[in-house]
Structure formats: C-alpha cells, structure tokens
Amino acid sequence: MVTLRKVELDEAGLLLDFSKKTFYDFFAHLNEPANIEAYALVAFTPQKMQEELSNPNSEFYFAMLNGQVAGYLKLNFADAQTEFRDEKALEVERIYVSGEHHGKHIGRQLLKFAVDTAINRQLDYVWLGVWEHNYKAIGFYQHHGFEVFSSHEFLLGDDRQIDLLMRRML
Ligand SMILES: CC(C)(COP(=O)(O)OP(=O)(O)OC[C@H]1O[C@@H](n2cnc3c(N)ncnc32)[C@H](O)[C@@H]1OP(=O)(O)O)[C@@H](O)C(=O)NCCC(=O)NCCS
Structure with missing residues (x-):
C-alpha cells in the first residue's frame, strides 16, 4: 500500500538523490546533455535542497511503497510560489513517480x-507549470480536471522552453 508522508529537514540527502534521479530518468534523453547538466548543477545541490526544505511556505511529501520512496510532491504556498504568489492559490511545483511504479x-x-x-486551506485554485x-x-493533469490558462518561458541551460500553466478551480 502507498502512504504519503512529509519529508523532514534531515532527509535532504534522500530527497536530493530521488529528485535528481527522476529528473534525469524522464528528461535527460529528451534534451541536450549540456542543458540538462547546466540545469542540474543549479537545481540539485545539497544547499538548494536545504533551502527549499526550510522554506515555511513549501512542503515536500514522499509516496512510500514497501519502505521505499516511490514518488514525491512539492507544494508551494503564498510567496514560495514560483509565479503569481497569489495567497489564495497552491502551486504543485513538482510531482514525480519513479518509472517502475507508473500506472499504479x-x-x-x-x-x-x-x-x-x-x-482544506480554503484556497481558490491549484496550478502548475x-x-x-x-x-x-499534460494528459494526466487534464484527466484530473486541470485546464491550460497561460504559458511562460522556462530556461533549461540555454534552451528556452515553453511551459503550459494549468489550473484547477476549487
Ligand atoms: C505524471 C505522473 C506523475 C503520473 O503518475 P502515475 O502514477 O504514472 O499516474 P497514475 O497511475 O496515478 O494515473 C492516474 C490516472 O491518470 C490517468 N492518466 C495517466 N496518464 C494519462 C495521460 N497521459 N492521459 C490521460 N490520462 C492519463 C490514468 O489513466 C489514471 O486514471 P484513473 O485514475 O481514472 O484510473 C508520472 O507519470 C510521472 O512521474 N511522470 C514523470 C515526471 C513528470 O513528468 N512530472 C510532471 C512534471 S510537470
């Protein structure tokens, strides 16, 4: 059975390893290696992970299966959101399930x-890029009631990519 639990500050190392691995597993083969490396050098450092875990307006959760981390979620509230910073919104900044557990x-x-x-926090909507x-x-989010409402540029190394912004009103 899968259970969700909050990631604690002293689990930064485990979170870093899992998030880096899943990022490479899903996106390395779809992008230039130099761009992936450039992004990972900034995004996946022990210091950055500590900072993110220490932010009172961010929360990380692990999905645990048979004692192993099978997925994780990062939620941002208020000024921790990467855009808009609407007090009445919640951003799902990251949601990853390791490949061997997809479809479960x-x-x-x-x-x-x-x-x-x-x-529960009486917010108006959930959004993500x-x-x-x-x-x-995108299909997974649509299946769960999210709709595209905007887009923005996302820099992966020196590759300017387009992120669709999707939201679900509550
Ligand atoms: C996207 C992701 C989190 C989905 O997780 P998952 O555990 O594989 O998906 P689930 O098994 O929970 O699927 C849930 C439901 O969505 C549906 N679904 C999944 N992918 C779908 C798709 N492409 N189109 C339509 N429906 C889809 C499933 O049929 C299932 O429907 P049901 O609940 O009615 O039975 C996972 O594939 C993942 O980690 N991908 C790589 C990382 C990533 O891209 N993260 C998002 C970055 S923005």
Whole structure:
C-alpha cells in the first residue's frame, strides 16, 4: 500500500538523490546533455535542497511503497510560489513517480493530496507549470480536471522552453 508522508529537514540527502534521479530518468534523453547538466548543477545541490526544505511556505511529501520512496510532491504556498504568489492559490511545483511504479495510481494519490490540501486551506485554485512536450503529464493533469490558462518561458541551460500553466478551480 502507498502512504504519503512529509519529508523532514534531515532527509535532504534522500530527497536530493530521488529528485535528481527522476529528473534525469524522464528528461535527460529528451534534451541536450549540456542543458540538462547546466540545469542540474543549479537545481540539485545539497544547499538548494536545504533551502527549499526550510522554506515555511513549501512542503515536500514522499509516496512510500514497501519502505521505499516511490514518488514525491512539492507544494508551494503564498510567496514560495514560483509565479503569481497569489495567497489564495497552491502551486504543485513538482510531482514525480519513479518509472517502475507508473500506472499504479501513485501520481493520482499525490495530486489528490495536493487538491485536498488546497480545499482544506480554503484556497481558490491549484496550478502548475508543465513542459509543452510532456504529453503524458499534460494528459494526466487534464484527466484530473486541470485546464491550460497561460504559458511562460522556462530556461533549461540555454534552451528556452515553453511551459503550459494549468489550473484547477476549487
Ligand atoms: C505524471 C505522473 C506523475 C503520473 O503518475 P502515475 O502514477 O504514472 O499516474 P497514475 O497511475 O496515478 O494515473 C492516474 C490516472 O491518470 C490517468 N492518466 C495517466 N496518464 C494519462 C495521460 N497521459 N492521459 C490521460 N490520462 C492519463 C490514468 O489513466 C489514471 O486514471 P484513473 O485514475 O481514472 O484510473 C508520472 O507519470 C510521472 O512521474 N511522470 C514523470 C515526471 C513528470 O513528468 N512530472 C510532471 C512534471 S510537470
């Protein structure tokens, strides 16, 4: 059975290893190696992970299966959001399930947790950014009631990519 639990500050190393591995697993083969490396050098450092975990307006959760990390979720509230910083919104900044566990409804459980968290806090909507070519994730979000409402540029190394911004009103 899959259970969700909050990631603690002293688990920064485990979170760093899992997030780096899943990022490479899903996106390395779709992008120039130099761009992936440039992004990872900034995004996946022990210091950055500590900072993110210490932010009172960010929360990380692990999805645990048989004692192993099978997925994770990063939620941003208020000024921790990467855009808009709307007090009445929740951003799902990251949601990843490791490849061997895809299709087992772990992603659904993580996304439902995000939506339930926003409902409990009486927020107006949940939003996220997703690479325009990440068709699987876009389909997954649409399946769960998210709609595209805008887009923005995302710099991966020196590659200017387009992220679709999707939201689900509550
Ligand atoms: C996107 C991701 C989190 C989905 O997690 P998952 O555990 O594989 O998905 P689930 O098994 O929970 O699927 C949940 C539901 O969505 C549906 N679904 C999944 N992918 C879909 C797609 N491409 N189109 C339509 N529906 C889809 C499933 O049929 C299932 O439906 P149900 O709940 O009605 O049975 C996972 O594929 C992942 O980690 N991808 C790589 C990282 C990534 O791209 N993250 C998002 C970055 S923005």
